[in-house]
Amino acid sequence: MQLKELASCLMIAKVEGKEDTVITGIQTDSRKVKPGDLFICLPGHTVNGHDYAVKAVEQGAAALVVQQDVGIDVPTVKVKDTRFAMAAMAAHFYGYPSSKLNLIGVTGTNGKTTTTYLIDKILTDRNTRTGLIGTIRMKIADQMYDMNGTTPEALELQTRFHQMVEAGTEACVMEVSSHALEQGRVKGCDFRTAIFTNLTQDHLDYHATMDKYRDAKGLFFSRLGNSFSSDPSDRKYAVLNADDEASSVFASITAAEVITYGIDQAADVRASHIRITSKGTAFTVETPVGTESVQLQMLGKFNVYNALAAMAAGLIEGIPLEQLKESLESVKGVDGRVEAVDGGQEFAVIVDYAHTPDGLENVLATVREFAEGEVICVFGCGGDRDRTKRPIMGKIAAKYADRILVTSDNPRSENPERILDDIEAGLKEDQVAKERYELIVDRKAAIQKAIDMASPADVVLIAGKGHETYQIINGVTHDFDDRLVAKEALRGLVK
Numbered sequence: 383m384q385l386k387e388l389a390s391c392l393m394i395a396k397v398e399g400k401e402d403t404v405i406t407g408i409q410t411d412s413r414k415v416k417p418g419d420l421f422i423c424l425p426g427h428t429v430n431g432h433d434y435a436v437k438a439v440e441q442g443a444a445a446l447v448v449q450q451d452v453g454i455d456v457p458t459v460k461v462k463d464t465r466f467a468m469a470a471m472a473a474h475f476y477g478y479p480s481s482k483l484n485l486i487g488v489t490g491t492n493g494k495t496t497t498t499y500l501i502d503k504i505l506t507d508r509n510t511r512t513g514l515i516g517t518i519r520m521k522i523a524d525q526m527y528d529m530n531g532t533t534p535e536a537l538e539l540q541t542r543f544h545q546m547v548e549a550g551t552e553a554c555v556m557e558v559s560s561h562a563l564e565q566g567r568v569k570g571c572d573f574r575t576a577i578f579t580n581l582t583q584d585h586l587d588y589h590a591t592m593d594k595y596r597d598a599k600g601l602f603f604s605r606l607g608n609s610f611s612s613d614p615s616d617r618k619y620a621v622l623n624a625d626d627e628a629s630s631v632f633a634s635i636t637a638a639e640v641i642t643y644g645i646d647q648a649a650d651v652r653a654s655h656i657r658i659t660s661k662g663t664a665f666t667v668e669t670p671v672g673t674e675s676v677q678l679q680m681l682g683k684f685n686v687y688n689a690l691a692a693m694a695a696g697l698i699e700g701i702p703l704e705q706l707k708e709s710l711e712s713v714k715g716v717d718g719r720v721e722a723v724d725g726g727q728e729f730a731v732i733v734d735y736a737h738t739p740d741g742l743e744n745v746l747a748t749v750r751e752f753a754e755g756e757v758i759c760v761f762g763c764g765g766d767r768d769r770t771k772r773p774i775m776g777k778i779a780a781k782y783a784d785r786i787l788v789t790s791d792n793p794r795s796e797n798p799e800r801i802l803d804d805i806e807a808g809l810k811e812d813q814v815a816k817e818r819y820e821l822i823v824d825r826k827a828a829i830q831k832a833i834d835m836a837s838p839a840d841v842v843l844i845a846g847k848g849h850e851t852y853q854i855i856n857g858v859t860h861d862f863d864d865r866l867v868a869k870e871a872l873r874g875l876v877k
């Protein structure tokens with residue numbers, strides 16, 4: 383595509399130099415530039431991409447997109463906002479691939495990964511060819527790719543949508559993080575359905591206040607298109623959790639049709655008669671098209687919410703209620719979410735990805751409900767992330783667990799001991815008896831200790847890292863998988 387054509391997707395874009403320069407690819411990272419690429423200079427949080435323009439040109443960049451002068455003699459498009467230009471140009475370059483997909487997005491503090499998996503299952507069971515983008519992995523035409531985060535940057539998203547369209551994908555289900563919304567990573571994504579799970583404390587290091595965090599999530603609904611089209615496939619839907627107070631704000635700022643789900647408040651898709659056992663979760667659901675009883679294999683009231691959100695998305699697609707029930711009942715669980723580790727021991731070991739106060743509270747409350755013995759909780763908090771959630775998570779652990787082993791999650795660049803101290807501050811504030819908890823920096827040692835202290839009928843909950851197969855300490859990534867470490871610890875026990 384010629385530079386002039388690429389720049390034409392923006393009203394305010396000044397092309398300097400040869401307009402007919404042929405662009406064969408787009409890049410925002412100088413280290414990845416190939417000859418013929420357009421290099422877009424992004425002002426980052428850490429460094430300024432404009433400082434890498436020379437490097438990009440040395441690597442063969444055919445042209446630049448800038449929002450400040452860089453003084454290099456190559457064809458250049460000057461724009462107001464290179465982040466916006468990146469999203470617009472990437473969508474234009476790849477022929478607006480997201481509008482050729484049925485794009486379903488899920489935002490919210492907790493439950494995004496789980497809900498996207500449930501929707502993907504519902505759609506694939508109906509023989510829809512799906513793509514999936516989220517924390518655990520990305521799926522394009524049955525090929526799996528590792529992820530580095532939850533929601534990719536706009537350029538990568540458009541590239542992936544293009545690959546999906548080429549591979550004959552019909553629908554894409556993706557997680558939409560608040561960071562992605564705030565940074566405009568999903569600008570240029572034509573969502574048909576936008577789903578909200580819940581809003582509770584997390585990421586205050588980035589968003590500063592809960593109001594700003596909610597406003598970032600709100601961008602998903604305010605930017606969603608409207609329901610007013612003679613073509614049903616053009617209509618947009620906002621699926622909101624009636625039990626979360628942020629939903630009324632999102633309902634007021636969207637032009638899409640609102641469909642609600644919930645348990646406590648009146649909702650279009652509403653669950654009642656919830657029964658939780660160690661085998662699963664049963665409930666009755668009332669919907670605009672009928673009532674059904676559902677027996678999930680997944681544990682916890684929070685998974686009823688995820689199932690309801692997925693059902694609402696399925697109803698929008700016109701899928702019959704019995705088929706939704708069948709798909710949801712067949713899901714064994716999602717990797718690292720309330721995942722049981724079985725080494726033949728006489729107590730339960732559960733690995734879960736709860737890394738927020740609300741997530742930890744939900745999973746502990748669930749475990750408490752079916753534990754016949756004591757609940758032993760191993761958990762920590764990530765470094766370079768919201769520090770204020772640490773003491774709160776300490777208090778929650780003490781509220782539900784009998785014994786607590788406070789340990790490291792991913793300390794990243796932070797001092798691991800300091801993170802443990804932050805968690806302990808919450809325990810001290812609540813005057814939790816010293817005999818009930820211990821601080822063990824080494825996560826492997828903490829897991830071993832929890833397993834060694836468990837008696838028959840107890841439950842050991844290892845929270846925070848779920849599916850993760852690594853641990854980042856002092857900026858270095860090491861192999862680490864809670865499930866494998868627990869298995870190893872159990873092997874020593876059950877010889």
Ligand SMILES: CC(=O)N[C@H]1[C@@H](OP(=O)(O)OP(=O)(O)OC[C@H]2O[C@@H](n3ccc(=O)[nH]c3=O)[C@H](O)[C@@H]2O)O[C@H](CO)[C@@H](O)[C@@H]1O[C@H](C)C(=O)N[C@@H](C)C(=O)N[C@H](CCC(=O)O)C(=O)O
Binds near residue numbers: 429534
């Ligand atoms: C705070 C944040 O979101 N930062 C993201 C941001 O990084 P940044 O602004 O610091 O980028 P930068 O390093 O300053 O670089 C600026 C520009 O210079 C370029 N550059 C840089 C170096 C070089 O040699 N050459 C070069 O061209 C870079 O490619 C980039 O275009 O842009 C990067 C590229 O897109 C992201 O990888 C990075 O995510 C970081 C790694 C991150 O940790 N993000 C987390 C917080 C995040 O986004 N998490 C959410 C999930 C949250 C949830 O659980 O809900 C997610 O969606 O993943």
Ligand SMILES: Nc1ncnc2c1ncn2[C@@H]1O[C@H](COP(=O)(O)OP(=O)(O)OP(=O)(O)O)[C@@H](O)[C@H]1O
Binds near residue numbers: 580687
């Ligand atoms: N609907 C829910 N409400 C509250 N907690 C939930 C819900 N669903 C899952 N959880 C808890 O949160 C953890 C993470 O779930 P999941 O991975 O589905 O969320 P996520 O929103 O994708 O997280 P992330 O922001 O890291 O991508 C689970 O392990 C569970 O403990």
Ligand SMILES: N[C@H](CCC[C@H](N)C(=O)O)C(=O)O
Binds near residue numbers: 764767847
């Ligand atoms: N998407 C979340 C994941 C947190 C997972 C937890 N194990 C941690 O490292 O804090 C984040 O980046 O904040």
Ligand SMILES: [Mg+2]
Binds near residue numbers: 494495516517518532
């Ligand atoms: Mg996720």
